[in-house]
Amino acid sequence: QVQLEESGGGLVQAGGSLRLSCAASGRTFGGHTVGWFRQAPGNERAFVAGISVTASAYYADSVQGRFTISRDDAKNTVYLQMNTLKPEDTAVYYCAAVSGNDVYEQTWRYGYWGQGTQVTVSS
Numbered sequence: 001q002v003q004l005e006e007s008g009g010g011l012v013q014a015g016g017s018l019r020l021s022c023a024a025s026g027r028t029f030g031g032h033t034v035g036w037f038r039q040a041p042g043n044e045r046a047f048v049a050g051i052s053v054t055a056s057a058y059y060a061d062s063v064q065g066r067f068t069i070s071r072d073d074a075k076n077t078v079y080l081q082m083n084t085l086k087p088e089d090t091a092v093y094y095c096a097a098v099s100g101n102d103v104y105e106q107t108w109r110y111g112y113w114g115q116g117t118q119v120t121v122s123s
């Protein structure tokens with residue numbers, strides 16, 4: 001079992017930055033692909049970014065060039081650096097993990113989920 005906990009959310013003005021963290025416990029992140037997803041009120045949970053075991057990174061078009069995902073397996077932590085934030089980035093952000101080296105955009109592929117952290121971007 002992998003337990004995930006997100007942190008780093010908050011309120012920021014448009015154009016600002018936040019760094020989210022996803023810490024694993026129970027089992028290590030080693031051997032797991034990790035994804036970040038977000039869900040705004042009334043919307044489906046959507047893929048934001050993912051990083052494979054071999055640290056290949058993938059991004060949704062809406063965040064490409066603004067967000068950066070990284071992992072530190074020694075610390076069992078995956079990060080999401082979010083720059084140039086926009087009001088439309090406002091959502092609850094979740095991290096998720098799946099065994100293997102493939103990054104998936106579909107939520108059902110991921111077996112482990114955190115509780116989420118709120119990100120609010122004011123205009």
